[in-house]
Amino acid sequence: MDGTSMATPTVTGHAALISERYAQLNQGKGMPNVLLRALLANTATDAGRPGPDFQFGYGIMNAEHAVEALENGWYLQGELELGRSLTQRIAVPPEATAVKVMLVWNDPAVAKEYKFRDKTLVNDLDLTVNEYLPWVCDHRPEGLEKNAERKVDTLNNIEQVTLSRADLKGVTEIAMTVKAHAVAQGVQGFVLTWYFEVPEPRVISPADGMLCSQNGSVLLAVEGIQSPYSVELSYDGGTSWSRIGGMQNPMFTYPITIPADAPITKRALLRVVDAAGQMAVSPHPFTIAPQPTDLEIEWPECGTSGWKLTWEGNTAATEGYVVLLADPDKGAVFRKIGETRQSEFTVPDGVVNGIERPIFSVAAKVDDESYGKRSLGVLARYATPVTLTAAQLPFVESFVKYPTRYFSVEHGENIGVKYEHVGYGDVAVGSNLFALACTGGFKEFNADNYFDYTRNAKNIGSMTMCDLDLTGIPAGQNVLFRITGQLVSSYSENNTTARMRVKAGKDGDQVLTSLSGVTENLATKFISDWCYLLPAGQKHRVVIEFAGRSSNDFLGVVSVSLESPESENAVVLMYKENPKSGANLGVETVKLVLSNRCTNTLRNLVVKAYRGDINGCLR
Missing domain, CATH: 2.60.40.10 (Immunoglobulins)
Structure with missing residues (x-):
């Protein structure tokens, strides 16, 4: 992963670490966002055109330099009224070859609709450093690729002044001045930060126990080195060196390849030598070993x-x-x-x-x-044994975790497995719909026996609870095994192309008959409960099998539960399809599903439906 997809989490993670360091240095206080932005932007390594530009902004993030500025206290926070100014003087270290100064503030929001090219800046602060003005990019179409120029900035709420070695010649102190050119009301807060560049030849990466592999890519990052420079590698802690490449252009962060014939070692070092004779070596060794x-x-x-x-x-x-x-x-x-x-x-x-x-x-x-x-790791998907006593009922699996913890899933080549975050009924928060979906049919399908593994195996899928231990419940009792879900056929006029059955027993080979008297369930157009009785006092292997004849046939399981059989009459009434919402609705047919939640056969049930009148009262 690279590009903005990788840049975003990388910058976010580093910003979090810098904020954590600020809290450590300031009695746990939160870091002001304006200070975080200022430190990250001002300490970035310049890239592209000199100074800020529209391709690289202020450069490539350098979190190490940002923390250095933070720990050294190279910043101040202040506020100014209109027309007021503040000057901060700081000494310049004699070894510094450049100074970067940045002014950042949070401009107030305005409830206004702007036209194209309208100026959006509300409060305008100005920065000067020893009379040097900030770098400003040319925002006109013809100037987008031009170098930034020093001038007064009236458009942005982030301004930067940089001083080079030539600018600093004979300078021992700089004066940084912030002036409030325009403040709509009250005062405007700001952050002023600075950073001294002191050249020190360094190899930043690879180092410090980093794990590299033969013929693999590793990021080379160096500082204080002039191009062109050569890159050398040692496998023995620096006793001997071999050249593995070089760089002619001024690039100081780029990938290099570890030689394919490199030996296994944890004493690898890398060094660079530039044309001026400057040399930098990895501060600590790193490891080279093949990655399986x-x-x-x-x-x-x-x-x-x-x-x-x-x-x-x-x-x-x-x-x-x-x-x-x-x-x-x-x-x-x-x-x-x-x-x-x-x-x-x-x-x-x-x-x-x-x-x-x-x-x-x-x-x-x-x-x-x-x-x-x-x-790369592999996740083993196996069925965790389930041991239950009567006190532990009900037991519910609603597929909160992926993959399912309690079922082993097997499927043919025409069956796909899906998890969808769709909530139904009273399942736990975070539950998912587990689905076995048919992706295609074939002419040789045995329609007389859907669960013919000899001919139909590629269109059959199963989920198996491998080890269900009910020995903790007295023999002679039963446990209710309930599947809540939907069995869907791709043909609205034919509900036979999708089928489901349940097997149990010690070896999982006994086909069960549901409380509805069915061994093979056919497709429905609504969420259903399929209920079975499992004998207690023994171990079971429970297998839920699905067979689909046509593409888009599927079994969607909302939950699987083991319950104490309900001897008292109990029913659940739900919509087959939720009524439509909206204005000026006309007459609509509402379909309901009545589900038996007990083990008794129920007859002659009365279902009453109410509708609301214009005042919201039931009638």
Whole structure:
């Protein structure tokens, strides 16, 4: 990811860290947004045309310099009335080769409709530094690519004056003056900040234990170096060096490639040498090791035994691999669970017990204490065992977490799996609709037996609760297994192309009959409850199977629950489709769905509907 998609979170994250540092230095106080903007803009590394421009703004963010200005107190906050001015004098360090000064303020908002090219600035403050004026870009169409010029700025609420080595010749002190040229009312607050550039040859990146890989790209960032310069790499802590590239243009942040034949090491250093003989070396060593790729996991439909990891082997991984496991629900810190010299690993039985969403990764071993960059992780989707007593009922899975924790999902090539954030009924906040959707049909489909795995496997999907333990509930009792959802056929005139059934028992091979007397449910056009009785006092494997004959057939599951069978009569009444809202509505047919929530057969129920009159009263 790059471009603005990466720039936005990068700048946001650095801004948060700078704000945190401000709070640490100021008794926990929040950082004024105007100060944060001023520090980030004024300390940015200039890029593109000299000074501000319409392509790079004030440059490339340099959060390290921003924190340096913050910690040194190189800023002041003030306010001015109309016509008043403030001058701040500061000493210039003799080693400084440039000074950057910036004035920033929050201009008040005005409830006004502006025309194109109207001036929008309300309060106008002016900055001068030793009589030098700020840099101003030419906003006319013909001037957009011209260099900025020093002049009075009457358009912007951020102004910058920079002084070069030549401007600072013989200067030991500068006077920064802020004048209130226009203030609509009261006073205008502002921030004035400054930064001294002191040349020091530095390699900023790669360094400090960074993990790099052979033939991989790493960001080179240097300061205080003049172009052209060469780039050299050491694998032995600086004893020997090899040239790996160079830069002729004045670029000081760009990607370089680690040689494909680089050995595994945690003592790598990088240095640059410019034409003037200046040299900079990584302040601390970094690691080079191959990064494993194409990590995959194989596991049976149910259980945590026999899991196997495989990945693309790399001959550069001479010390073998470490296998890592993380629990994202408990901090996602990876821990080592084994080592191997092969490009496969059998996960020890029981190692994932208690982890609902295990994430595996592998890394090339460097030595007994360290390893290289991890592979992309893989999330193992297995069904967490469910053990229930009568006191723990009802148990509800409404798919708040992804993937589902309690079901193992299997599906053919023409079945897709979807999670949609759609709320129905009284499910928990954050619940999702889990769907098995058919993406296509085929001529050889066996319409006489939808669940014929020999012929229809690619159009069948299932969700299996692998280990449902009801031994904590006395034998002879039943538990109500309820599925709330919708079974949809792609053909409005034919509800038979989408079907669902439930199997249970010790091995999950007993087809259940619902309380409605149905073994294979057909499509409906509304949210339905499908209810089954499971014998208590034993373990079950519960399988919900869906078969779709045509594209867009689907099973959407809102929730799956295990409940105590309700012996008292209980019903739920809901809209089949919500009535329309709007003005001047005419006559509308409203369809209702009456759902039996008990285990008794109910007959001769009376349904009453009320409508509101013009005064909102029921009648």
